[in-house]
Amino acid sequence: DAGVIQSPRHEVTEMGQEVTLRCKPISGHNSLFWYRQTMMRGLELLIYFNNNVPIDDSGMPEDRFSAKMPNASFSTLKIQPSEPRDSAVYFCASSFQDVTETQYFGPGTRLLVL
Amino acid sequence: ILNVEQSPQSLHVQEGDSTNFTCSFPSSNFYALHWYRWETAKSPEALFVMTLNGDEKKKGRISATLNTKEGYSYLYIKGSQPEDSATYLCAWDRSNDYKLSFGAGTTVTVRA
Numbered sequence: 001d002a003g004v005i006q007s008p009r010h011e012v013t014e015m016g017q018e019v020t021l022r023c024k025p026i027s028g029h030n031s032l033f034w035y036r037q038t039m040m041r042g043l044e045l046l047i048y049f050n051n052n053v054p055i056d057d058s059g060m061p062e063d064r065f066s067a068k069m070p071n072a073s074f075s076t077l078k079i080q081p082s083e084p085r086d087s088a089v090y091f092c093a094s095s096f097q098d099v100t101e102t103q104y105f106g107p108g109t110r111l112l113v114l
Numbered sequence: 115i116l117n118v119e120q121s122p123q124s125l126h127v128q129e130g131d132s133t134n135f136t137c138s139f140p141s142s143n144f145y146a147l148h149w150y151r152w153e154t155a156k157s158p159e160a161l162f163v164m165t166l167n168g169d170e171k172k173k174g175r176i177s178a179t180l181n182t183k184e185g186y187s188y189l190y191i192k193g194s195q196p197e198d199s200a201t202y203l204c205a206w207d208r209s210n211d212y213k214l215s216f217g218a219g220t221t222v223t224v225r226a
Contacts, residue, residue: 033214091158
């Protein structure tokens, strides 16, 4: 099993540019989570999907952030326009809704907005 | 606002010594408590999931206990080794809503 796959692993962009982060969950998992890690706030949940449907997006910072899950094997997190304060590591995680609900994390995308 | 608290924030331990640290969480609407191990430049890896009051889980030299009535969990590392150096995150899972609320973590540094 390849685990959760994220791309790109690193992204450097200029303020105002659009950034798209991608995630492929573990096959068979039916929940997908986007997290952001910062020094100030730790690991915070941005949005999560269950069976491709967004369930809770209350953690999305503002309208500049959007996420989609067009099918069970792919999700994107888009920032448009990007700002320097968006610089962080973005993790995608997936889980299978059994009794444990263990989440499996991808390697993360380290984003730097200049 | 983190309603899951971990203490201490960091600790240093000599190789061979044992250590433990705490995760506190709301005792209401409890479903499960997760522990993750997060090494620098890697992603969090699941260690334990505990659901029942009094649960004890063990994985090698690492073990955890759970008290759901008072809302805390302890993680223990016995005979610490340098490879145990990592940030240990706990996450509170409330009432099966699929979401995990993570604590800020306890960063353990094992000195050789």
